[in-house]
Amino acid sequence: MTTQNFSVNGKPVSVDAPNDMALLWVLRDKLGITGPKYGCGINVCKACTCNVNGKAFTPCSTPVSAVSGKNITTIEGLAADGTLHPVQQAWLELDVAQCGYCQPGQIMAAVALLNRTKTPTDADIDAIDNVCRCGTYGRIRAAIKLAASRMP
Known part of the structure; x- marks a missing residue:
């Protein structure tokens, strides 16, 4: 396992995960962030869509190693100070x-x-x-x- 470092919803995280583990499973299974949904696992349905540095991407088909040092925003991170986006x-x-x-x-x-x-x-x-x-x-x-x- 490798320590993966990136930010989720404005907070730095460090997670032990293989470089090729899909980011969706890191978010859901290792970090407990369940907003991104598993639909197809092959970048077709896009139910898992999140933003990386402000751009849409699908974590089901993105290895965790690809987001090193980047900022991931999930649905949980959109509302600010109790105000919806x-x-x-x-x-x-x-x-x-x-x-x-x-x-x-x-x-x-x-x-x-x-x-x-x-x-x-x-x-x-x-x-x-x-x-x-x-x-x-x-x-x-x-x-x-x-x-x-x-x-x-």
């Missing part, structure tokens, strides 16, 4: 979630999109390829636009 707030207001399983990954992908562009087009939003098995894509699009209008 604008994307989280929009999700609640527009009742986006149906079953809810994919929603942490959907929200993290939306946050990464809004980090890249403050006024996303429908095409930008539709390029998020996280799978929602309940098909709430219309509400997802509306929530992202609402959150964009509220972002500083």
Whole structure:
């Protein structure tokens, strides 16, 4: 085992894990962070989406060694001082979630999109390829636009 050092939700962590262990399992099994969901394990459904240095990535297909020294943000790290992130707030207001399983990954992908562009087009939003098995894509699009209008 190797000691892996990175930050999660603004806090430094050190974890003993093999270099090739999927970061999803480090987050869930070693650190107890369960917001990123296991869906497919092969970077298709993207239910596990988190952000690394502000960009969306899938920890199910990312070895822990690839995030050495980087900052990982999970759904647990979005709210600040008891205030929801604008994307989280929009999700609640527009009742986006149906079953809810994919929603942490959907929200993290939306946050990464809004980090890249403050006024996303429908095409930008539709390029998020996280799978929602309940098909709430219309509400997802509306929530992202609402959150964009509220972002500083």
